Amino acid sequence: MTHYTDYDLEAYLDEALPADEMTSLEQQLRDDRGLLDRLAEINARRDGGVHSLGAIWRRHRLTCASRTQLGGYLLGILPEAESRYLEFHVEIVGCRLCQANLADLRNQQAEPAGRANIRRQKYFQSSAGYLKR
Numbered sequence: 811m812t813h814y815t816d817y818d819l820e821a822y823l824d825e826a827l828p829a830d831e832m833t834s835l836e837q838q839l840r841d842d843r844g845l846l847d848r849l850a851e852i853n854a855r856r857d858g859g860v861h862s863l864g865a866i867w868r869r870h871r872l873t874c875a876s877r878t879q880l881g882g883y884l885l886g887i888l889p890e891a892e893s894r895y896l897e898f899h900v901e902i903v904g905c906r907l908c909q910a911n912l913a914d915l916r917n918q919q920a921e922p923a924g925r926a927n928i929r930r931q932k933y934f935q936s937s938a939g940y941l942k943r
């Protein structure tokens with residue numbers, strides 16, 4: 811069993827853990843009564859308006875990027891500081907919303923290239939046929 815710190819549990823409540831850690835924590839919650847109690851306690855404290863430094867930091871610093879920013883990030887045209895921040899947000903914090911957005915943007919960018927490849931293939935196939943004749 812993994813030992814989770816309060817910080818981990820807070821990140822879990824914020825859905826700020828990497829996806830695989832979210833999953834393993836969820837699995838452990840099912841048969842670790844003590845862990846569940848701690849999570850409930852932290853959640854109750856948060857509902858009471860008491861937030862740890864970590865929670866406040868995440869809420870105010872780790873805001874999500876816009877689609878435009880993410881697009882720029884993919885193209886590598888963002889200012890370095892912004893790009894590094896996004897890398898941290900997506901890779902280290904593992905924001906699932908931004909990861910999903912990035913995957914979506916990657917698909918969109920890949921699509922025209924894919925179509926162009928098919929067109930090129932068709933062109934070669936037809937000209938090969940033409941040469942044979």
Ligand SMILES: [Zn+2]
Nearest residue numbers: 874875905908
């Ligand atoms: Zn995000």
